[in-house]
Amino acid sequence: WPTWMWGNWEIASLAQWLKEYNTGLPINKKVGFYGLDVYSLWDSMKAMINYLENEDPQAARSVKKAIQCFEPFNEDEQLYARYTLRDEGCRDEVLALLKEIRMKAQFLDGDREAGFNTEQNALIAVNAEKYYSSMIEFDNESWNLRDGHMMETLDRLMKFHGENAKGIV
Numbered sequence: 001w002p003t004w005m006w007g008n009w010e011i012a013s014l015a016q017w018l019k020e021y022n023t024g025l026p027i028n029k030k031v032g033f034y035g036l037d038v039y040s041l042w043d044s045m046k047a048m049i050n051y052l053e054n055e056d057p058q059a060a061r062s063v064k065k066a067i068q069c070f071e072p073f074n075e076d077e078q079l080y081a082r083y084t085l086r087d088e089g090c091r092d093e094v095l096a097l098l099k100e101i102r103m104k105a106q107f108l109d110g111d112r113e114a115g116f117n118t119e120q121n122a123l124i125a126v127n128a129e130k131y132y133s134s135m136i137e138f139d140n141e142s143w144n145l146r147d148g149h150m151m152e153t154l155d156r157l158m159k160f161h162g163e164n165a166k167g168i169v
Helices: 009-023 041-055 058-073 077-083 091-105 112-134 141-161
Strands: none
Touching: 009 041, 009 077, 009 112, 041 058, 041 112, 077 141, 091 112
8 A cells, every 4th residue: 555655745735725625615515535546455444344333333244254354464465465376365255245335335324425435445345355366467467457446436436426526537
């Protein structure tokens, strides 16, 4: 997860400016800042746990099951990738998680954005698992998966924010 890309004064300054700009604006006029990449598998799992433990304990258990599958790899993508040469890895766990979250996302908290974010984090888990599983191969598949995830995320964001939404990539 490329923290160097986001952990700098430019991004901190932009975040502060966005916070001030959005203060007092109606929800449909606020400006958002979203990541598109697939590199946040573990952060996405933690974000889902933190949110779902209060909102939907059953869904939180599904997240914990997926996390337990990944735990032996100590957040090491390359170790996980090598493991998938011999085993199916955690694909079934993250697919089950995404399926459950998609069924429930619209009802979480009554907060559309919270539901969207939770579903997006589950999608990241699925696509990150595919990406890490494929990166051990010597072809373009992993990059294609990553690019596909970024485009899918952008499409989802534009749809979520409505037909008049605008984005800068």
